[in-house]
Amino acid sequence: MKISSKWITTILLTFLSIALVFVLNPDGQLRILANLLTFAGIYALAAIGLNVHFGLTGLLNFGHASFMGVGAYVTLLLIPHAAGREGEINENGLPFLAALAIGIVAAALFGLLLGLPAMRLRGDYLAIVTIAAAEIFRLLIRDLESITGGVYGIINFSDALQKYRPVFFDEAVARLDLAPAQIWVGLLSWLTVFIVLLLLKRLSASPWGRALRAVREDEDAVRALGKNAVWLKLQSFMLGAGIAGIAGVFLAFNYGSVQTTIFVPLLTFYVWAIMILGGVGSLTGPIFGSIIFWAIISETDKIASLIFENADGQQLAGVRFMLVGLLIMMLMIFRPSGLLGKKEELLLNVK
Amino acid sequence: MSNKLLEVKNLKKTFGGLKAVDIENLSFNKNELTSVIGPNGAGKTTFFDLVSRFQQQDIGEIYFKDKKITKSQPYKVSRLGLIRTFQLTKVFDRMTVLENLMFSGSSIKNDSFFQSIISTSSSKKYEKGLKDKAFEIMKDLNIEKMSESYARELSGGQKKLLELGRSLMKNPELLMLDEPLAGVNPKLAEDLLEKIKNLSDQGITILMVEHNIEAVMKISERVVVLAEGQVIAEGSPQDVRNNNKVIEAYLGTADE
DSSP, X not given: OOOOHHHHHHHHHHHHHHHHHHHHOSSOHHHHHHHHHHHHHHHHHHHHHHHIIIIITOOOOOOHHHHHHHHHHHHHHHSSEEETTTOOEEOOOOOHHHHHHHHHHHHHHHHHHHHHHHTTSOHHHHHHHHHHHHHHHHHHHHHOHHHHXXXXXXXXXXXXXXXXXXXXXXXHHHHTTOOHHHHHHHHHHHHHHHHHHHHHHHHHTSHHHHHHHHHHHOHHHHHHTTOOHHHHHHHHHHHHHHHHHHHHHHXXXXXXXXXXXXXXXXXXXXXXXXXXXXXXXXXXXXXXXXHHHHHXXXXXXXXXXXXXXXXXXXXXXXHHHXXXXXXXXXXXXXXXXXXXXXXXXXXXXXX | OOSEEEEEEEEEEEETXXXXXXXXXXXXXXXXXXXXXXXXXXXXXXXXXXXXXXXXOSEEXXXXXXXXXXXXXXXXXXXXXXXXXOSSOOOOTTSBHHHHHHHHHOOHHHHOHHHHHHOOHHHHHHHHHHHHHHHHHHHHHTOGGGTTSBGGGSOHHHHHHHHHHHHHTTOOSEEEEESTTTTOOHHHHHHHHHHHHHHHHTTOEEEEEOSOHHHHHHHOSEEEEEETTEEEEEEOHHHHHTOHHHHHHHHSSSOO
């Protein structure tokens, strides 16, 4: 493969972001980096799912958080957990992998359910329906307290995943003075990222991927050629939702508890920012986009505190989003197709 | 079986108060090259949209190969062998010319998700066959040099050729061409016309909407004239040329 300038820029920027962590933090650098990379892996996975929707098929999905949420809630409720205010531990549950599989299927089915009426809509209308559906999902989770724990959320589920942690892994991580539980979640999410990417690489080069790209370009022409465009869109919606479901599960395990406040629209927009930063339609883009995004999110308040000496936490948080906004604006000016997006595919063709 | 490939009965479509299509009875025979002409706003494209199911009629029946397709989805009609093109060319812009053609020819089974994951040797062989067929068609249409170009990089005329090629990948029984010569330079238009004539000679039934009257008269076996949604004349090019109603519709004050 020819190494092009956009790859050099991307890798350079990624290293620069990681270097920023070491420069700006006098101590606990490794711990901060580990935390950052765990979040980056989980969000990269979510962005990869969104890229199936938008990059590959051209579907405007602004309800990504709800797919992540369905995956997380279904999985957590199936493994041993404690839900709600009383927090009684429910010892009975499925093994993690079985619950995860059901969680993925549930997220995909939620995609299907949402898609069935929504797929007849185009562009902005689909976007509005997905935003609304995501909010309905979140409010339902909040109000169905007897099942989902409502605002008190779900706790005490981590063991279902953490008990598979090998001893040598613990020892190795402890030697680096890091938290084994988080590194375990981070490692598994990055592993999943690579497996999903391998699968998608195969799929996007396949006749199925070609059909989705055709849907992205012109649905009417797809219909005129005897292909069921609605079914193709639904399949894409289900695949992307399933991938988002896995990301939701890892996000829950990374937090160690889950509440409705996690799956808010802001989560969806973070994932969108990562996908655009990495490059719409680029398979590996979300990986680099996610690392750079999280480096910025976690380090901007330190940069801000260098600029403004006497600012308090709230003011610094404000500056953080100003810096993030500035970055996205610069990106749109200098690299409108994202870090790894194809220039030929720059034109955003919204369905 | 009758010789009729496509038949419409009592087909009506109105937009608000405007009668777009109002056809009592019209049929198209197998292997015939028919042109539909008429002034702007005569309902030609709406007629195409109704037959290919991209629009829903108010009332009426449509039969293709003696099957009632009045309530079918566009893709179902297409699978029966009725393939249309669009007045404003619809190519897949950010896919290569080759991909445009291969997607079109690919079967439902080959496009399926699971087949694509497994990717067996038989599916690879099928893809190879598609590629060969695509190159054959590209050679025939003289666009094989563009095979790896993105479709959006093509000129207007080349896009028309690509759309025609894409339709041919489907081995259509009835090919409906909506203004195939619009925006095409005279030289290419002549080639395209020749190509369409050849396809008709090969046994494909062709139905074409075209404004270039000279071209229509040259190659059509039958001409149907629409005005204000109604069939005002039909017959051989000679008959239609001498029909008073047609002359009136084109030159009279009613429409243009």
